Amino acid sequence: MSMEHHLGIVTAGSLNKGIEVKLDGAASIEDMAVGRYVTIEGNKRRFFGMITDVSLGVTDPALTVSPPSDDGFLSEILTGTSAYGSLHVAPYLTIGGTETAIDGPQPVKTIPGHFSPVKEASAADIELVFGKEDAKKFWIGNPLDMEVKLCLDLQNLAxxxxxxxxxxxxxxxxxxxxxxxxxxxxxxxxxxxxxxxxxxxxxxxxxxxxxxxxxxxxxxxxxxxxxxxxxxxxxxxxxxxxxxxxIGLEEIEPEDISLLRQTLNLTDAAVEAVYQLRRHYGKGWFTAAEDIEDSATLDELKIHESTFQNLRRGLNTIRRLPFIAPNAxxxxxxxxxxxxxxxxxxxxxxxxxxxxxxxxxxxxxxxxxxxxxxxxxxxxxxxxxxxxxxxxxxxxxxxxxxxxxxxxxxxxxxxxxxxxxxxxxxxxxxxxxxxxxxxxxxxxxxxxxxxxxxxxxxxxxxxxxxxxxxxxxxxxxxxxxxxxxxxxxxxxxxxxxxxxxxxxxxxxxxxxxxxxxxxxxxxxxxx
Known part of the structure; x- marks a missing residue:
C-alpha cells in the first residue's frame, strides 16, 4: 500500500455506530474534512466509507489541563503520540475483495479488524463505486476535495x-x-x-x-x-x-378547486358545493355557477347562501387569471x-x-x-x-x-x-x-x-x-x-x-x- 495516502489505523468501532480511526502523526488533521472518502484494508475485504466526524484525543488527560502551549518542540514530539487526531468513519460498501470482484461493490455487513490500515480513497476507488461517464452515466460533479468525476445512472434515477x-x-x-x-x-x-x-x-x-x-x-x-x-x-x-x-372553463374540475382550498380560503362546505355543481351542470358547472343569482336555485342544489358566496369569491379569483378563457x-x-x-x-x-x-x-x-x-x-x-x-x-x-x-x-x-x-x-x-x-x-x-x-x-x-x-x-x-x-x-x-x-x-x-x-x-x- 502506498504510504503517500496512508492516514491511520482502526482502533475501535461497530457496524451500527461506525469506525474510529487514529490518525498517524504525519497526517494533518486540518486536511481531514467531513464528507471525504477513505478505504480500510481488512484481512479479507476492502471497506469504503465516509468521514462523518473529526476529533482530537490524548492518551494522558493531564495534557488537556497543562498543554505545552509555549514549547513548539515538545508539541511537535507529542503530536501523533500522546496527542492525536481521530476520524469517525461510516462504512458503506465492501469493494475489490474476492466476494465483490464479479458483482461489484456490496453493502457492508461486517467491519474491519483492529489496526487495519486506513487511506484516502483514490480516483480509481470512486470510479469503481460510482462508475465512469458513458452513454448511460452523467457527470454531475466531483466528490468534495477530489478531482474525479461523480457519475449518475440517469435511467436508474428516472x-x-x-x-x-x-x-x-x-x-x-x-x-x-x-x-x-x-x-x-x-x-x-x-x-x-x-x-x-x-x-x-x-x-x-x-x-x-x-x-x-x-x-x-x-x-x-x-x-x-x-x-x-x-x-x-x-x-x-x-x-x-x-x-x-x-385554459378553458370547462376543463376545470372539482379536484382542481379542492387542491386550491387553502390558497382560495375556501371552506369544506364550499369545496363540497363544487362537486354538487359538477354533478348538476356537468362540464359547464363553472359558467353556470357564475350565472346563479337567486336563492331558489341554491335551495334546489342544497347549497347554503354563505357557502356559495365563499365559493364565488374563490371562483372569481380564478376567473380573473388572464389565461382562463370561456372556450380555449x-x-x-x-x-x-x-x-x-x-x-x-x-x-x-x-x-x-x-x-x-x-x-x-x-x-x-x-x-x-x-x-x-x-x-x-x-x-x-x-x-x-x-x-x-x-x-x-x-x-x-x-x-x-x-x-x-x-x-x-x-x-x-x-x-x-x-x-x-x-x-x-x-x-x-x-x-x-x-x-x-x-x-x-x-x-x-x-x-x-x-x-x-x-x-x-x-x-x-x-x-x-x-x-x-x-x-x-x-x-x-x-x-x-x-x-x-x-x-x-x-x-x-x-x-x-x-x-x-x-x-x-x-x-x-x-x-x-x-x-x-x-x-x-x-x-x-x-x-
Whole structure:
C-alpha cells in the first residue's frame, strides 16, 4: 500500500455506530474534512466509507489541563503520540475483495479488524463505486476535495420520483437545470417542466447575479418545446415559443378547486358545493355557477347562501387569471402529448403569472389529464406486451403546496409519488421546505439531492428513514451555503457530498447549437 495516502489505523468501532480511526502523526488533521472518502484494508475485504466526524484525543488527560502551549518542540514530539487526531468513519460498501470482484461493490455487513490500515480513497476507488461517464452515466460533479468525476445512472434515477431540496440561494435551480440536461442528453426520459419562474426553457439566471444564461431550448432547439401562459412576456424576453396555453372553463374540475382550498380560503362546505355543481351542470358547472343569482336555485342544489358566496369569491379569483378563457382554442394536453410522444421535452413557462393559485391550478389540471393518458397507454401496452410509452418525468416547484399532509392523498402528484413509475410517470420535486411535504411522500422518493438547510425540521424531514441519519446530518450541516450538495438514495450506491460540476469548455455535446457556442459562452454559462 502506498504510504503517500496512508492516514491511520482502526482502533475501535461497530457496524451500527461506525469506525474510529487514529490518525498517524504525519497526517494533518486540518486536511481531514467531513464528507471525504477513505478505504480500510481488512484481512479479507476492502471497506469504503465516509468521514462523518473529526476529533482530537490524548492518551494522558493531564495534557488537556497543562498543554505545552509555549514549547513548539515538545508539541511537535507529542503530536501523533500522546496527542492525536481521530476520524469517525461510516462504512458503506465492501469493494475489490474476492466476494465483490464479479458483482461489484456490496453493502457492508461486517467491519474491519483492529489496526487495519486506513487511506484516502483514490480516483480509481470512486470510479469503481460510482462508475465512469458513458452513454448511460452523467457527470454531475466531483466528490468534495477530489478531482474525479461523480457519475449518475440517469435511467436508474428516472425509475422513481426524486427530490431536490435546499434553502433559498443554495443552487437548487442550478442542480435541477443540470439534471434536466442530463436526462435529455442520455435519453433517460422525457421531461414536462412546470417552470414557475422561467428558468429552464429559453434562459435562466445566475443565482443572485441577475445575469442570463442559456437554458434547454437554446441549447437543444430540436429536442425541446417551450409552452407559455404569458405570450406578451415571452415576446418581450425574445423567447421562441411553440404553443400558447389557454385554459378553458370547462376543463376545470372539482379536484382542481379542492387542491386550491387553502390558497382560495375556501371552506369544506364550499369545496363540497363544487362537486354538487359538477354533478348538476356537468362540464359547464363553472359558467353556470357564475350565472346563479337567486336563492331558489341554491335551495334546489342544497347549497347554503354563505357557502356559495365563499365559493364565488374563490371562483372569481380564478376567473380573473388572464389565461382562463370561456372556450380555449385547441387542446393543450393533446399538443403536449404529441411533443412528449415524439421524444421532445416540454417546458411550460408561467411568465408574469407566478401567483401560487395560477401555478397550482395549471400544474394540477394538466398533470391529471396527461397522467390519465399515460395510464391508458401503459395498460394497453401491458396487455399487448409492446408499445410502452417513453418514461415521463414531471418537474414541479413549491412541491409542499401539492404534497402537504392535508392534500397529498387527494392530488395527482401524491398518486404519482406513491405509485413509483407504475404507469411510466415519476416526479422531480423542488422545494426549500421539505418539512411541509407529507412524510409518506418523502419516504417514497427514490433519490434526494439536498443543498444546505437551516431548519432542524427540514433536515429531519429530508433524512427521515435513512440509515445512518445522525452521521449524514453532520455532513449536511457542514456543507457550504452555495455549490455543495449531498445526494443519497436509489440512484447512488451510497451517500456522497459533492460539488456540482462547472460548465466549461470540456462539457462536450451541446446539442444542436454545439458548433455555434464559443468557449467564452460555455465558460460563462453556469456558475
Amino acid at each position: 425509475k422513481r420520483s426524486n427530490g431536490i431540496f435546499g434553502k433559498s440561494g443554495t443552487g437548487k435551480t442550478f442542480l435541477t437545470r443540470m439534471l434536466l440536461i442530463g436526462l435529455l442528453q442520455k435519453s433517460a426520459a422525457v421531461n414536462l417542466v412546470f417552470d414557475m419562474h422561467s428558468e429552464y426553457g429559453w434562459a435562466g439566471t445566475f443565482e443572485g447575479k441577475g445575469r442570463k444564461v442559456k437554458a434547454l431550448k437554446q441549447l437543444f432547439p430540436s429536442k425541446v418545446a417551450v409552452f407559455t401562459l404569458d405570450e406578451e412576456n415571452s415576446r418581450q424576453r425574445g423567447v421562441s415559443t411553440d404553443f400558447v396555453v389557454r 382554442p385547441g387542446d393543450v394536453v393533446d399538443t403536449m402529448l404529441k411533443y412528449l410522444e415524439s421524444g421532445k421535452h416540454v417546458v411550460l413557462e408561467f411568465g408574469r403569472y407566478t401567483d401560487i393559485t395560477a401555478y397550482m391550478l395549471v400544474a394540477n389540471l394538466l398533470t391529471r389529464r396527461i397522467y390519465a393518458s399515460y395510464r391508458d397507454r401503459t395498460e394497453k401496452a401491458v396487455a399487448a406486451d409492446s408499445g410502452y410509452p417513453t418514461p415521463l418525468v414531471i418537474t414541479i416547484e413549491e412541491a409542499h403546496k401539492f404534497l402537504n399532509s392535508g392534500v397529498a392523498s387527494q392530488t395527482i402528484f401524491g398518486t404519482i409519488a406513491r405509485e413509483m413509475r407504475k404507469y411510466s410517470v415519476t416526479l422531480l420535486i423542488i422545494d426549500q421546505r421539505p418539512s411541509g411535504i407529507d412524510d409518506e411522500i418523502m419516504s417514497q422518493l427514490g433519490t434526494k439531492i439536498t443543498c444546505l438547510l437551516d431548519s432542524e425540521k427540514d433536515i429531519d424531514a429530508v433524512l427521515s428513514g435513512v440509515s445512518g441519519k445522525n452521521e449524514l446530518k453532520n455532513v449536511l450541516a457542514k456543507l457550504s451555503s452555495r455549490q455543495q450538495a449531498l445526494i443519497f438514495g436509489h440512484a447512488v450506491p451510497m451517500p456522497v457530498a459533492f460539488t456540482p460540476r462547472e460548465y466549461g469548455s470540456d462539457y462536450g455535446d451541446w446539442g444542436d447549437t454545439a458548433a455555434q457556442v464559443t468557449d467564452k459562452e460555455i465558460e460563462e454559462l453556469w456558475e
